[in-house]
Amino acid sequence: MNVTRDLFDEVMVPNYNPAAVIPVKGLGSRLWDQAGTEFIDFAGGIAVNVLGHCHPELVKTLQEQSEKVWHLSNVLTNEPVLRLAKKLTQATFAEKVYFANSGAEANEAALKLARRYAVDKFGAEKNQIIAFNQGFHGRTFFTVTVGGQAAYSDGFGPKPSAIDHIDYNDLSALETLISDKTCAVMMEPIQGEGGVVSPETEFVKGVRALCDKHNALLIFDEVQSGMGRTGDLYAYLGLDVTPDILTTAKSLGGGFPIAAMLTTSEIAKHLKVGTHGSTYGGNPLGCAVAEKVLDIVNTPEVLDGVKHKEALFRTGLEKINTQYQCFSEIRGKGLLLGAVLNEQYAGRSRDFLVAAAAENLMCLVAGANVVRFAPSLVISDEDIIEGLSRFERAVAKTVAS
Numbered sequence: 001m002n003v004t005r006d007l008f009d010e011v012m013v014p015n016y017n018p019a020a021v022i023p024v025k026g027l028g029s030r031l032w033d034q035a036g037t038e039f040i041d042f043a044g045g046i047a048v049n050v051l052g053h054c055h056p057e058l059v060k061t062l063q064e065q066s067e068k069v070w071h072l073s074n075v076l077t078n079e080p081v082l083r084l085a086k087k088l089t090q091a092t093f094a095e096k097v098y099f100a101n102s103g104a105e106a107n108e109a110a111l112k113l114a115r116r117y118a119v120d121k122f123g124a125e126k127n128q129i130i131a132f133n134q135g136f137h138g139r140t141f142f143t144v145t146v147g148g149q150a151a152y153s154d155g156f157g158p159k160p161s162a163i164d165h166i167d168y169n170d171l172s173a174l175e176t177l178i179s180d181k182t183c184a185v186m187m188e189p190i191q192g193e194g195g196v197v198s199p200e201t202e203f204v205k206g207v208r209a210l211c212d213k214h215n216a217l218l219i220f221d222e223v224q225s226g227m228g229r230t231g232d233l234y235a236y237l238g239l240d241v242t243p244d245i246l247t248t249a250k251s252l253g254g255g256f257p258i259a260a261m262l263t264t265s266e267i268a269k270h271l272k273v274g275t276h277g278s279t280y281g282g283n284p285l286g287c288a289v290a291e292k293v294l295d296i297v298n299t300p301e302v303l304d305g306v307k308h309k310e311a312l313f314r315t316g317l318e319k320i321n322t323q324y325q326c327f328s329e330i331r332g333k334g335l336l337l338g339a340v341l342n343e344q345y346a347g348r349s350r351d352f353l354v355a356a357a358a359e360n361l362m363c364l365v366a367g368a369n370v371v372r373f374a375p376s377l378v379i380s381d382e383d384i385i386e387g388l389s390r391f392e393r394a395v396a397k398t399v400a401s
C-alpha cells in the first residue's frame with residue numbers, strides 16, 4: 001500500500017491536519033521520515049516522549065510484559081498496576097490512584113470525583129466548578145467545557161453546567177466568585193496549551209487558601225507539567241502547594257497511552273464500587289512501561305538534568321533573540337518552555353514552526369503567539385545545541401519573510 005499524507009485526507013476524519021512528513025523511526029531525540037530525512041525532536045509528541053523515542057529500557061520492559069499478560073480488565077487486578085500505584089503514592093502526596101488511558105479521562109474522573117465528594121458530604125447544591133480562561137483539560141464534553149477555550153467547547157449542543165471561568169493569576173476574581181457552593185477549582189500548575197504561563201506564587205497559594213476556606217477541592221491538572229517536565233517530579237512540589245486531586249498522563253507512559261488520577265484516601269472513598277470505571281484503565285502493558293518511566297525519571301540524575309537543559313535552552317533562545325529581536329520573553333519551567341513572539345511577529349507562531357520543520361526540527365506552538373518546546377528530558381546537550389542552530393536558521397528565514 002502506498003502510504004502518503006494524501007491517504008490521511010482520504011480515510012481519516014478531518015479533525016486533524018498533520019504535517020506532510022510521516023516519521024517511520026525514532027531514536028532518542030531524533031526522528032526519520034519515509035525518505036530517511038532526519039529531524040531533531042523538540043516537540044516530544046506534545047510533551048509525551050519524556051525519555052525520547054525507543055528508550056532501550058522502555059522497549060525491554062514493554063517486550064517483557066508483552067510476553068506475560070497484555071490485558072485483564074478491572075474484573076481482575078494485575079502486578080504492574082499495583083506496583084505503579086504503590087510507587088506513585090510513595091513519590092507524591094497521594095494515597096490512592098485511579099488509572100485511565102488519556103489526560104482527558106483522568107480529568108473526567110477527577111471532576112466526577114469532586115462532584116461526588118461534594119454531593120455526598122455537603123449536598124447537591126455544592127456543584128460549582130471554577131476553572132481558568134485559556135486552560136486546557138482534554139476533549140471529553142465535561143473536560144472541554146471546564147477548559148477555558150470556547151473554540152473547543154462550543155458547537156456541540158448543551159454543555160455540562162455549573163462551570164465558571166476566570167483569568168489565570170487573578171486571585172481577586174477567584175475571591176469574588178468562589179463560595180460555599182464551589183465544589184472544586186481546577187487548574188494547570190503551568191498552563192501548557194494556553195501559552196506556557198506560570199502561576200504567580202501568591203496566586204497559587206491564594207487559590208489553595210480560598211479552596212480551604214470554602215471546602216472546595218483543588219485539582220491540579222499535571223497532564224502536561226507532570227513526570228519531571230518542570231524539573232520536579234510534579235510541578236506542585238516546586239510550588240509548595242499541595243492539591244487534593246492531581247491528574248497525570250502524557251509523560252507518565254513515555255509514549256504508551258496511560259493516565260492516572262491521584263488523591264487522598266479520604267476523598268477517594270467517594271468513588272465506591274461501580275461509580276466509575278474504564279476497560280483499559282490500569283492495563284498491564286501501560287503500567288509496566290509507566291513504572292519503568294517513573295523509576296528512571298524520579299532520580300536526581302534526570303531531574304537535575306532538566307534544570308541544566310533548561311539553562312541551555314534559555315541561553316540559546318536568548319542569544320537568538322539578541323540577534324533577531326522577535327521574542328518578548330522566554331517563559332515556562334524545566335523543559336516546558338515558550339518563546340513568546342513580540343508585537344511585530346504577533347499571531348505568527350505557526351510560521352516559525354513551519355520554518356523549523358523545513359530546517360528538520362520539530363517544535364510546537366501554544367496558541368498563535370508562542371513557540372513551545374517540550375523535548376525529551378534526557379535529550380543530549382549536542383542535540384539541544386544542534387536543534388537550536390536549526391531553530392536559529394528558521395528564525396532568520398521567518399523574520400526575513
Ligand SMILES: Cc1ncc(COP(=O)(O)O)c(C=O)c1O
Nearest residue numbers: 102103104136137138192223224
Ligand atoms: C494540561 C492538559 N490536560 C489535559 C490534556 C488532555 O490530554 P489527552 O489529550 O491525553 O486527553 C492535555 C493535552 O494536551 C493537557 O495539556
